Amino acid sequence: MAQASYSPGLEGVIATTTSISYLDTEHEQIVLRGYDLIELARTKRYTEVAYLTLYGHLPSAAELAGFEGQLREHAELPGEVYRLLDLLPRRMHVMDAQRTVLSFLAGLEDPESLKDTSVEANLRRGVRVLAQMPAVTANAYRALRGLPRVRPDPSLGFSEGFLYMLLGSRPDPDAVRVFDLTLVCYIEHEMPNSTFAARVIASTLSDLYGAVVGAAASLKGPLHGGANEAVAHMLLDILRHGGADAAEAYVVERLRRGERIMGFGHRVYMRRYDPRALLMREFVPQLAARRPEGEELVRIHQTVERVMHREKGLYPNADYPAGLIYYLLGIPIELYTPIFLVSRTAGLVAHVVEQHAHNRLFRPRVLYEGPRGLRP
């Protein structure tokens, strides 16, 4: 038993062994199943990297076809789920709607079969959940906003079909390419809070649905997944208050007031550039013309980055370009964190599989600072 010195937030504490991914800060590399995530993002599409994440090796052509076939086959939601979506309070946060549906999905599986936490059962279950996530996410949003339902189109690939449901119209190939790349960037990232929450929950031998529900709850938090939405809101706020010329003063003033600028810094990367942010940034200029305010937003984005580096020595993390890219693609802002969760589902499933296969219940201790010896 390691009676450790106390490290708030478990900073620097090893929580588990894993063969899934690792942030190698020394070589500035995100390692996923042995590969450099950025190289994967440049050369592979989301479904290939999802297969790698889940099964531990890149798929052959036949394996990929089989996997994409499964994702297509399970993409449609059962009727009960649409009835649940119709019941959601209209003002509900999309993350909360997504989480509620995920929790509900557990009820569609036989409770006895749900107790099977073998690798095979978890992967089967996980692929089905991943397949359903795009329709869950797009239709949760649409139900909340009073928009008509969009059914999954089996003629489209995973990312194309997802973007189609998000937008309600057929996306062009350039949009699909960049969107798919952002999904690869978000797929897996060692042990962020949401993945940790999923593993903590799974360690009671609770099932995959519960673990993913816990991750969804975590990802909603503004210190975690919520950051990509905060970035878009900030860029638009600067646009409304003077545009690119006012961006520098805006950042300086917010920092002076002790406010946080979202999308910068990362506990593990510390003061380096998140490699995913560096990659995604490349694709920003080609998207600028897609919206009337696009060019101005890109200038604001560049200015804020420059000022943050000068003032605080901080570099962007993945949420910083992702928030802008999704906006330029015409995706409603409240969907950015839910999209993150859809992509991350592959990573979460892999972690639940691994946790159940080599389980040890998470049960830490505390440093008690309250009173003692009181009598009722």
Next chain:
Amino acid sequence: MAQASYSPGLEGVIATTTSISYLDTEHEQIVLRGYDLIELARTKRYTEVAYLTLYGHLPSAAELAGFEGQLREHAELPGEVYRLLDLLPRRMHVMDAQRTVLSFLAGLEDPESLKDTSVEANLRRGVRVLAQMPAVTANAYRALRGLPRVRPDPSLGFSEGFLYMLLGSRPDPDAVRVFDLTLVCYIEHEMPNSTFAARVIASTLSDLYGAVVGAAASLKGPLHGGANEAVAHMLLDILRHGGADAAEAYVVERLRRGERIMGFGHRVYMRRYDPRALLMREFVPQLAARRPEGEELVRIHQTVERVMHREKGLYPNADYPAGLIYYLLGIPIELYTPIFLVSRTAGLVAHVVEQHAHNRLFRPRVLYEGPRGLRP
């Protein structure tokens, strides 16, 4: 940064400071806000201990009346929740139903007000959730089993009203007294997996609903809350296969096959008697006559305990007597873990309040054991 040696399951690792509760294994005491939980259970009722857990001091008569008034006022569920219950797949696990409803409840609060994570807002929200939990739990079960809805009866106290809804009929005072005592025993217990899951999630500044949803997902696991149901199932299994005379052989045979007997041992107590189990055990004999098979089940319960101590040196934990007590009270077995969650909601709310008030994002690291240097 403490680059700690790796302790699987974070065993012995300090995860946080807290002023809520502490397992003092040296003095075999469960400390809750400075008091001995067992002394509280002997002298106070659940609502008093819930007030202490939430607000840090025992209530005055006026404070208690105000608190119980709030619990009564918020006990009824909004109409949407009953419609959701009607939609749940009939075969769903009660824990999954409870978790889905908790997730849904987030949508009934204004999303802007939900961002308020101040102590006051969290306590207000938490008291409302605690007030709703009995009706959520009883009616989730009833909806799944096709039983008619039971509305909260505002003339009854918290535990009496809860037991009334669970049974569908008015409980006698002896039953209420023992049931209330089990709720006190379950209210709070330092940093079990579910509380840890809630704090991990809350540390992203995600809201109280998400944190409690994560705890519900954790508690479902057979290595955690699921144990009290497993105890009841085992006792009935022995009853059907030879009764008390066959209990010794049953346990020995299961241990020989390497199977786990639930309700024994605890990572923190190690090889000591859980003080809650010791207290609850006192109340078992007086309940035995409540069911025809009661006396036989009590004998089986005693035999299994004796054999487990002789064979494995293990003592019962709280789930061991709780599983039997709930059965003798006539409560359906699938409700035992959901009842645990209802009681624990007070502890979880206190932890979310504390986490948000002194926040540090949980973000540990890993020991990567996978491949390196692969090229796509």
